[in-house]
Amino acid sequence: MTEAHRIVFLDRDSVIANIRKPAFAHEWTEYPATAHADAAARLRDARATIAITNKVKLRAEDLAQLPDLKMIGVAATGTDIVDLAVARERGIVVSNIRNYAVHTLPEHTFALMLALRRQLVAYRADIEAGLWQKSERFCLFGHPVSDLAGSRLGLFGYGALGRSVAQIARAFGMEVIVHTRSPLADAKADGVREASFDEVLETSDIISLHLPLTDKTRNMISAKELIRMKRSALLINTARGGLVDETALADALRAGVIAGAGFDVLTQEPPPADNVLLNLRLPNFLLTPHSAWASSQAMQVLADQLIDNIEAWQAGTPRNVVT
Structure with a gap:
């Protein structure tokens, strides 16, 4: 037996x-x-x-x-x-x-994109501070709002999650370019275009990471990469915290090197109390507690x-x- x-x-x-x-x-x-x-x-x-x-x-x-x-x-x-x-x-x-997670994580990715592009955090803070209530107009201005439609989304990684993100992006009317290790057999059918690392980094309005953490991808986005991104660009990371140099990102956000970032992951989880991103209080930075994958x-x-x-x-x- x-x-x-x-x-x-x-x-x-x-x-x-x-x-x-x-x-x-x-x-x-x-x-x-x-x-x-x-x-x-x-x-x-x-x-x-x-x-x-x-x-x-x-x-x-x-x-x-x-x-x-x-x-x-x-x-x-x-x-x-x-x-x-x-x-x-x-x-x-x-x-x-x-x-x-082919539905839950891409939806979370776009929640971060939309919150940052629509300045939801900044405007909520304004309302809590009473600024709308004191406005001379029916609406409150003060933070630039941008559409996703017509923007270029650059994807690093194009597995099942990257492909699902691209599908949603096309529904929003975004152009999608992709950099991945393996050639894309169905790029044309998917409505995306292959691009070099440099093109994705330097020309994307929003960059979203969908890669595993390996010795080759660790800190793939550091200070020298951030400064090459568009000043109006957003960086979204729902993959692994170690893909991005967290100190470099905090410095870049404070200095206005890029427009904003949305993260669902940190290098160490749960994070220590002194993590530089955990303590970053900026309206152009959103951090969620590794919950993108966790729909019921x-x-x-x-x-x-x-x-x-x-x-x-x-x-x-x-x-x-x-x-």
Whole structure:
């Protein structure tokens, strides 16, 4: 008789959805949250064969303590929390979640764009200060408002999320240019145009990032890139915090190097109290707490796909394998 798998979910409360149990013999243990320092011990004590983690890191020193571990189900798309090289050496299969946020994250991306272009934060502050109430006109001016229609949107990255953002942008009447590592087979059909890194950086009215965080993409937008952007440009990041040099961005926003930025991610999450962007109080900067992915619909898709990945691996046909 085949021994039942032992599954440990290290941070169950990070997924607010109904998670069905896998349809094979198993023991299931879950923790609301797990500190990185406790992760290896919890998996080792349970003799886990399958680990589930959303944001709990599993580094080389952790994996070295887990001789029984055979599979890691990452309850997210990003896999930088796992030492993939060591996992490969150990024969541990790592599967992630894909294309679950194709509606929620693009909608959040445009919420940030629209709030900044329409100066919602600045005008709300004016109303709270009583300026509209004292206005001599029926409306209140003071902050320039710009349309998305006719603007150029530059995308770095063109996977499922970038493609969905481009589709919405076209509905707004925006021109879309894309820089990505792989040639775009369907660029013309998608109504977008491939462009160089320099063209996207220097000519876009809005730049939106949709890339994974790797050694090559870390701090891809730093002070020298920011100063090459249009002074009227917006920078939107709903991907990974480490893609942008946060200190350089704060300096650029204070100095008016670019017009504004909307971020849903920071380099360290949750952020320390002294994070430079966390403490940036400017009407042209919006920060949300890594919530772009978290619609109830998207979380349920994620939860279902997580168990699908585990069941596929157990059946000998692993899917969404990260190599």
